[in-house]
Amino acid sequence: MPAASEADAVSPATRQSNFEQGVALALHLWPDLTLAVQNHWGGPDSEDKRDWFAGAVVDLFPDLSKPSTAAAPSQDEPDTAYVEEFLLQVMVDEFEVNVDDDSSLEVAEQIIRVRNGCVNGNFEEVDTLRRRFESRKGSKVSFQKGEDEEVEASDWDTDEEEDGDDDASDGDVEMGDAPPREPAKKERQEPHVDEDGFTTVTRKKR
Template sequence: MAQPAPAVPQNTTAPLTPTQTPYFENGMAVLLNTWPALSMAVENEFGGPDSADKRDWMCGAVADLFSSEPATDAEDLESFLLDILSDEFETTLEDDSAYIVSQRILLLRRQIASDDFTGANALSEFWNKNGRDKPKVKVVRQGGIDDEDEEEEGGEGEGEGDVDMDEAPQLVAVKERVEKVVDEDGFELVQKKRR
């Protein structure tokens, strides 16, 4: 028998309290760290040698987005995540995993806004058990790094769905190699870069 969906408060666009914020930031960071598309981009250094630092910065950017625009919806968050993947990791997705991650982040935020920390605690437990080589989840804000490993890390909490996504999506590098074109006199013609 399926469990009923958790009750979602009517006003989920209000800023989170100082008590709720760390739960949200930690859980959101776990969801991003367990997103196969982002993990693959970091492991393969699509964002260069500092790809892991860019992922940490991305977590902080998402936290800042919700601080400045608490009414952010799934489509806006998906667009934000896709822009970062494209700009920082030169990666585009051929699946809808960014939207799924966005929905999970918003569900987590709604739960925490209603003082329901079960999803956040389940994420924390999951991360502690399965974080392997990642002992801490970081949220990098403009002022520096906040280590966030106490309360939030992945797993399946009530209404969380599958946090440990099994199959990594296909990634397509945005940069394409431009073939040289040589004219009949042996001069290379300048080609316009394609995106």
């Protein structure tokens, strides 16, 4: 963690920018969301919905670039349970997916760690997510803030192309162009669609 003087020297805008990037990276690395986007379960604009999704998560938190935001998390800061509930609700509402594994909690915990770090001028968690993302694709990510305003966080717009026919593997999802299909190691597990038409994503057993 940076020394107090170093942390104080980090501008509010830099803290907010890193928080936004961290949220976008966490969502791009979420296997269940990647699977939903690849298969267009949110419709033809599924990729745009993911960008909007990141902006909606960012908007749950006070803007760190505003002088009115305290130097430490305030009472208005959502906790892990609230963020996870929001993630699950958006997956149902926008992608018609019931997430039936622990991945939503893992993503929520990542987002809270990113938030706490950025509040204190510590971007280690963001850097970790960035390295994970770049090791898989090295593309750029973006998010949409509010209803209409698309925010390009410096070099972080998305330029990836999703292939609707490729499945996600056990929590280790390729973020780039569709890799060549490998010889079947296991029989592909088809998503379960319940009587209400919602897709349920379950964690595959290793």
